[in-house]
Amino acid sequence: xxxxxxxxxxxxxxxxxxxxxxxxxxxxxxxxxxxxxxxxxxxxxxxxxxxxxxxxxxxxxxxxxxxxxxxxxxxxxxxxxxxxxxxxxxxxxxxxxxxxxxxxxxxxxxxxxxxxxxxxxxxxxxxxxxxxxxxxxxxxxxxxxxxxxxxxxxxxxxxxxxxxxxxxxxxxxxxxxxxxxxxxxxxxxxxxxxxxxxxxxxxxxxxxxxxxxxxxxxxxxxxxxxxxxxxxxxxxxxxxxxxxxxxxxxxxxxxxxxxxxxxxxxxxxxxxxxxxxxxxxxxxxxxxxxxxxxxxxxxxxxxxxxxxxxxxxxxxxxxxxxxxxxxxxxxxxxxxxxxxxxxxxxxxxxxxxxxxxxxxxxxxxxxxxxxxxxxxxxxxxxxxxxxxxxxxxxxxxxxxxxxxxxxxxxxxxxxxxxxxx
Ligand code: EPU
Numbered sequence: 001x002x003x004x005x006x007x008x009x010x011x012x013x014x015x016x017x018x019x020x021x022x023x024x025x026x027x028x029x030x031x032x033x034x035x036x037x038x039x040x041x042x043x044x045x046x047x048x049x050x051x052x053x054x055x056x057x058x059x060x061x062x063x064x065x066x067x068x069x070x071x072x073x074x075x076x077x078x079x080x081x082x083x084x085x086x087x088x089x090x091x092x093x094x095x096x097x098x099x100x101x102x103x104x105x106x107x108x109x110x111x112x113x114x115x116x117x118x119x120x121x122x123x124x125x126x127x128x129x130x131x132x133x134x135x136x137x138x139x140x141x142x143x144x145x146x147x148x149x150x151x152x153x154x155x156x157x158x159x160x161x162x163x164x165x166x167x168x169x170x171x172x173x174x175x176x177x178x179x180x181x182x183x184x185x186x187x188x189x190x191x192x193x194x195x196x197x198x199x200x201x202x203x204x205x206x207x208x209x210x211x212x213x214x215x216x217x218x219x220x221x222x223x224x225x226x227x228x229x230x231x232x233x234x235x236x237x238x239x240x241x242x243x244x245x246x247x248x249x250x251x252x253x254x255x256x257x258x259x260x261x262x263x264x265x266x267x268x269x270x271x272x273x274x275x276x277x278x279x280x281x282x283x284x285x286x287x288x289x290x291x292x293x294x295x296x297x298x299x300x301x302x303x304x305x306x307x308x309x310x311x312x313x314x315x316x317x318x319x320x321x322x323x324x325x326x327x328x329x330x331x332x333x334x335x336x337x338x339x340x341x342x343x344x345x346x347x348x349x350x351x352x353x354x355x356x357x358x359x360x361x362x363x364x365x366x367x368x369x370x371x372x373x374x375x376x377x378x379x380x381x382x383x384x385x386x387x388x389x390x391x392x393x394x395x396x397x398x399x400x401x402x403x404x405x406x407x408x409x410x411x412x413x414x415x416x417x418x419x420x421x
Contacts, residue, residue, distance in 0.1 A: 311378030
């Protein structure tokens with residue numbers, strides 16, 4: 001197992017290129033199940049979750065081939081492998097997002113058997129809304145022996161109204177509806193850029209989806225979808241993480257391949273804190289300041305503050321004088337990193353879905369443990385500014401979603417390395 005070791009205190013400077021979005025790539029890869037013929041998808045990050053998704057697709061009979069460092073070719077052909085419809089526990093347990101094969105499998109192969117995803121440290125992660133939406137389209141779904149077993153003679157378009165916003169739930173219903181008979185509407189659909197990217201991908205392949213980016217999606221069923229060439233949107237969470245790396249080290253970093261329009265809430269909150277941000281086309285320059293102001297923030301569905309940026313903001317606010325309050329509206333228990341940050345000297349009190357942070361004059365390096373991907377990002381950011389040495393254990397969580405994070409931070413001037421233990 002590896003650990004990351006950081007000598008804190010270096011100011012980060014230079015430029016970094018942001019990769020394609022993990023959370024767009026995963027459902028788009030799954031949606032290739034719906035397409036006849038090869039697709040070439042560019043902007044795929046080199047991370048463990050992508051390897052897991054590739055294995056799941058190969059297991060379902062797909063050909064998944066790396067064409068270059070950031071491009072995957074994925075081939076499914078109509079009429080082939082129709083007897084393969086299982087995503088087994090060994091693979092699903094590595095990555096909860098593998099649930100996004102449920103909609104495409106049901107649509108294309110009329111059967112899906114997907115290991116029921118368990119909860120995780122960020123919360124309970126139910127899938128009742130996925131099941132409700134797919135059932136409304138005509139699927140019979142039951143859970144037996146730890147698997148979601150779904151089947152349908154045919155799927156028929158209908159009006160679905162979600163009672164809560166769900167990113168992957170929206171993806172699953174959308175992918176099931178694209179080849180269904182008739183028209184489906186999804187009210188209270190998730191509007192996240194990653195959901196929009198999936199819809200744009202499907203439309204390029206021949207689907208008829210309108211209302212993309214709005215909370216009502218309309219999907220007119222079509223007969224066939226064909227393989228396409230497509231480029232994934234830049235990862236807004238990776239960009240936000242690097243933005244805070246610049247802010248927390250009072251550095252000056254320019255990020256390339258960024259969609260500032262996907263980051264409005266993050267940019268506004270960083271500016272409110274006192275960080276200088278300049279946007280030029282698809283580049284963002286983030287300049288740290290000597291004085292920052294305490295801020296309050298609340299995680300909500302897009303276009304509000306993403307829950308996947310909560311831990312990184314918490315790390316920053318730990319060193320900002322005054323009282324800041326973070327309220328977590330998406331995953332109210334997603335605060336395990338607070339206890340690790342406290343070990344570094346942070347003053348954080350968790351009260352239900354809120355964390356009250358009183359800025360400390362400094363953080364100090366120590367041994368800390370990563371509990372999930374974004375918690376890990378928060379701890380790395382804290383380590384960059386802490387006095388002394390921070391040892392970050394269980395970095396496999398980080399590798400699930402960030403490509404060579406330590407190399408890229410090191411190029412910007414951080415004293416950071418990976419050590420085999
Ligand atoms: N929810 C339900 N019922 C459902 C589904 C969700 O009650 O059937 C609730 C959840 O408990 C949660 C809220 O709805 O309170 C939102 O969950 P959502 O379904 O939107 O989460 P997800 O689709 O499983 C994706 C991302 C997460 C990100 C969340 C929220 C992917 C692969 N994962 O998960 O990303 O935190 O949306 O934006 O897209 C990460 O990248 O580190 C990560 C965890």
